[in-house]
Amino acid sequence: MEDQLKELRALAAHARNRRTETGIPRVAMVQGAIPEHELAAMYDPMVNLILQGSKSMTVGAKTLHYDPATYFVMSVDLPAAGVVRPAGSGAPYLAVSLTLDATLLTRLLSELPDTATPDEHDNAFSVAAVTPELLDAWVRMLRLMAHPADIPALAPAYEREILYRVLQGPMGWMLKDIASPDTALARVNRAIQRIRRDYAQPLRSEALAAEAAMSVSAFHRHFKAVTSLSPLQFQKQLRLLQARTLLVAAGKNVTTAAHDVGYESPTQFSREYARAFGLSPARDAARIAARLASGPERR
Numbered sequence: 081m082e083d084q085l086k087e088l089r090a091l092a093a094h095a096r097n098r099r100t101e102t103g104i105p106r107v108a109m110v111q112g113a114i115p116e117h118e119l120a121a122m123y124d125p126m127v128n129l130i131l132q133g134s135k136s137m138t139v140g141a142k143t144l145h146y147d148p149a150t151y152f153v154m155s156v157d158l159p160a161a162g163v164v165r166p167a168g169s170g171a172p173y174l175a176v177s178l179t180l181d182a183t184l185l186t187r188l189l190s191e192l193p194d195t196a197t198p199d200e201h202d203n204a205f206s207v208a209a210v211t212p213e214l215l216d217a218w219v220r221m222l223r224l225m226a227h228p229a230d231i232p233a234l235a236p237a238y239e240r241e242i243l244y245r246v247l248q249g250p251m252g253w254m255l256k257d258i259a260s261p262d263t264a265l266a267r268v269n270r271a272i273q274r275i276r277r278d279y280a281q282p283l284r285s286e287a288l289a290a291e292a293a294m295s296v297s298a299f300h301r302h303f304k305a306v307t308s309l310s311p312l313q314f315q316k317q318l319r320l321l322q323a324r325t326l327l328v329a330a331g332k333n334v335t336t337a338a339h340d341v342g343y344e345s346p347t348q349f350s351r352e353y354a355r356a357f358g359l360s361p362a363r364d365a366a367r368i369a370a371r372l373a374s375g376p377e378r379r
Contacts, residue, residue, distance in 0.1 A: 084215040085148055088131050091222040092174055102225050104235050106179040112172040117328075117368045119162035120357065122276075122321055125180040125258070127246055128152040129210065129218060133173030136163045139205060140308030146207045151214065153251045154205040155180070155258040156269045157276060158307055159317035176218065178242055186259045188240055192247070202264055202305030206251050214245040267292040268306045271299070275311065279318045280342035283311055320356050323349070327365035328372075334361045 094100075095111035098118065102108060128135075134147040139160045146152050154160075164173040221238040224231050247255055257265040271288040288311060289299035303311050319341040326337040338349035338361075353361045 081210070081212050081215055084212065084219055085131055087219055088176070088215070088222060089174055091219070091225065092131060092176055095174065102222070103228055104221065104224055104231055106181060106239070107176065107221060108179075109174070109176040111174045114162075114164055114173075115368075115371055117324065119164070120321065121160070122318065123154055123158055123160050125155050125157065126153075126177050127180065127242065128154075128175060128177040131174040131176065132171050133167045134165045135173070135175065137205070138162075140313065142308040144205065144207050149210060150207045151210050152205070152207050153246060153254055155254045155265065156204040156272055156306065158205060159309075159314065159321060176222065178239065180255075181239075182259065184239065185243060185255055188243055189247075189256060189259050202268070202302055204254065204258075204265060204306045206254065208250045211245065211249065214242065214249070217241040217245055264302045265306055267294065268299075268302050271303065271311070272307070272314070275315050275318065279315055279322065280340065282342075283315050285311065316352065317356070319343070320353055323353065323361070324357070324364070327361055328368045337361065
C-alpha cells in the first residue's frame with residue numbers, strides 16, 4: 081500500500097492549506113496547516129482519506145483519530161471540530177475527501193445484491209482500516225486531475241468504486257442505513273435536516289420526533305447515538321457556527337448575530353460562544369479577520 085500512498089501524495093501535492101477543489105465533482109483535498117476556525121464547522125457527509133500526517137475529529141464527547149492506515153466516514157451533517165498534525169518526519173498533513181451523493185449511493189445500492197443489516201446501528205461517523213482496493217480506486221480518481229477531458233466519462237465509475245469499497249468494509253452498514261429511508265439513522269437524518277433549516281427557531285422535540293417517526297424518548301436516544309449530541313446541543317453548536325459566519329463574513333455586531341441565530345440574550349450567547357471557541361465573539365471574529373487579511377500561509 082505504500083506505493084499507492086506515495087503516488088497519491090504526489091498527485092495531491094499541489095493542494096493548498098484551505099480546501100482545494102480538484103475539478104472532479106465532489107472530490108477535494110487539503111495540505112498543511114488549516115486555519116483553526118475552518119476546522120470547527122458543519123461537516124457534510126463524506127469519505128475522508130489521509131495521505132500524510134494525522135487528524136482527530138471530535139463530535140460531542142466522542143473523538144476519533146485517523147492516519148494513512150485508516151479512513152473516516154461521516155454519513156450525516158454534523159458539527160465537528162478537527163485537529164490536524166504533520167507526519168512524524170515533519171511532512172505536512174495531506175488528505176483527500178469525497179462528499180457523499182445520496183442519489184448516487186441509493187442507485188448503487190439498488191444495483192447490488194440485497195445484504196440488508198438489522199437496524200441495530202446508530203452511529204453516523206467512524207474510522208476503518210484502509211485497503212489496497214480502496215487506495216487503488218483513489219489513485220485512478222486523482223490521476224484524472226491531469227486529464228480533465230476524461231473526468232465526465234471516468235470519474236463517475238471511480239466514484240462508484242470508492243463507494244463500493246466502503247460498502248464492502250466494516251462501515252458499509254452506515255452507507256446502507258443512510259440510503260434506506262426506514263432505518264433509525266435515516267430517520268434521525270430527517271430531523272437533522274429540520275434542525276438545519278430552522279436552527280434559529282425554538283427546538284420542539286415533539287415535532288422533531290414526529291419528523292423521525294419516533295416517540296420523543298426513542299428519538300432522543302437515537303439522536304444521541306447517531307450524533308453524540310442531544311438535539312439541543314446539536315442546535316446550539318449549529319447556531320454558534322452560523323453566528324461565527326455572520327460575525328466574520330457578514331460583519332454583523334455581536335448583538336445582531338446573537339439575535340439572528342436565535343438567542344434572546346446576547347450575554348448568554350457570548351458566554352456560550354467563548355466556551356465553544358475559546359474567545360469572546362468580538363475577539364474571535366477580529367482574530368479570524370486578521371488571519372484572512374494576511375492571506376494564505378506560505379510554505
